[in-house]
Amino acid sequence: MNIHEYQAKEIFSTFGIPVPRSRVALTADQVERAAKEMGGHCVVKAQIYAGGRGKAGGVKIVHHPEQANDVAKELFGKKLVTPQTGPEGLKVRRILVEEAVEIAREFYLSITLDRATSRYCLIASPEGGMDIEEVAHRSPEKIHVLTIDPLMGLRPYQARKIALALGLTGVVCEDCVELILNLYRCCIEKDCYLVEINPLVVTKAGWLLAMDGKVAFDDNAVYRHREYPDMVDYSQLDPLEINAGKYDLAYIKLNGSIGCMVNGAGLAMATLDVLKEFGGEPANFLDVGGGATREKVTEAFKIILEDCDVKAVFVNIFGGIMRCDVIAQGIIEAASEVKCHLPIVVRMDGSNVEEGKRLLMESGLNVQVGDNLGDGAKRIVKMLGQGG
């Protein structure tokens, strides 16, 4: 679960991590007023759920409140396209107005999960303010990684080693030790997948400041933090994906015309791969969960059909312990409920397959049954007239 930069900084602030003075604005007038508060010279930053905003024109330095107003007018409602947004871009609805700071040095600092060691790890680099993956690729010696033992936690001596490796000395070094320890506390207490400060700066006056912040929460831990759902900015998400989330379905909109409903993420990905192999273009990724229930199948059907690009539906359920006749009934009910006249191909496996197939064939729907994964994919592509 992602949140905006300004929210990340609010959280940092509660953990004693210094951030620049700032205000969030929803209108150009608010931006102007906030800029006046900062003394006119400030940074106007578009808030979207993606990085790479600077190069896309989403971050501008202004010198007067009126100029801030002009920049804001241009940004609000505009779709920013960055390497992380996809070609459609993300619409700017909120702007962060922040005091301009005289920067002496920039660093990179983050704590994230390392699957290889099953631990959180701290990543730091003296090359701040740029794409960290690029730094790692170009000059790996400038990346410092510390694996954190969860039983011991992050200790001051370890944080100090990192601060020293960044080239900090004296008071700023000790400030950085405290900041690193606070960042780890934030990561753990807030159940984060990632906390990132890029850049972390030392100002010309000698203070540490988190100039940009990124926080991603662990979706599995949302139940422990009742405030998290209210922090989501739904304007940054695909409406169909939001709807799917309500029913605990994993849905991702894609660009094709074949709606897909599959149980299990791995099989769902494999299904997209097979469709493409036979020349079809999937309209979505949809995982109804390993043990597809009738209710979920019904909701999934509705969500797939809400996408106007969908011209046919491919259902691939490896029921396993789920009975196929039950799944077939779910499909029939859902299709009749939403008055689906589109061609449907169902590939099912599990107990009572024959009964499930019979129910589908006798349902009066425009449905075909695939014998296996390949056969099903072939049929749906043929019914749609796609492919060679």
Add this chain to the structure above:
Amino acid sequence: MSILIDKNSRIVVQGITGRSGLFHTQQCRAYGTNIVAGVTPGKGGIHIDGIPVFNTVEEAVRYTKANVSMIFVPPPGAADAILEACAAELDLAVCITEGIPVRDMVLARSVQERSKTLLVGPNCPGVITPGQCKLGIMPGYIHKPGMVGVVSRSGTLTYEAVKQLTDMGMGQSTCVGIGGDPIIGMKFIDVLEQFNNDPQTEAVFMIGEIGGGAEEEAAYWIRENMKKPVAAFIAGVTAPPGKRMGHAGAIITGGKGKAGDKIRILNECGVVVAESPTKMGHAMKEALQAMGKAVPKAAAKKAK
């Protein structure tokens, strides 16, 4: 022989009185799994379907000599259930639970790593040694005893692979679903190592997906250590980058974890990679033939 579990495994089910815990306990028992105890805190002393329920794993072990646990405890208590299984010094804990917070798993994994208990999962279909012991939520009927070891990060895609193997006459020694979460117990290499040392396992089929670097690590390990033919499939060749495809683990970020790279590296390390999910069985056959091993014939074709 097989790996991890066989007909002598004595199973305790943690979270036995929950809805899915009980349902799958019954399914496993119907398959022939030797379930000797259940654990649900606060319900110790009752019997459920004739299975004695205890308050703690320690008690269950003391009275029933259980040595393997299957965990169905809901997410808020699941990490604790893993820690409890480790404290009771079980040989193996298989955690089916989906949705355990990462922070809890980081802690549980770090304690489990230092214990004598092996962990499979969480968020996995479980482990099955066909014809002997089913420990998880997979459908038993698609499996058949044989000589192919299966290891997978996926659930239902594993069923698809197993079905193809069975239909082509290639039974399985043991199938291990290691789970799709970013933090798991046994990884590909841990399972491959066991298959390598298991006399019954003559070949291995491995199912991976986009995200992370586990498949690449496994590929290099196979090149250096594996004595048996390996075939594989990687799901997500056509997945768009940066999108989370259902599994927390299956995300491609920063150019890492792409299916194409995984396939290339596996190929370079001598693994036969199925080009399509419809060809998983064929890839296994090809790998066996390449090593000059006999390929079992498919049983007489079933009537359509």
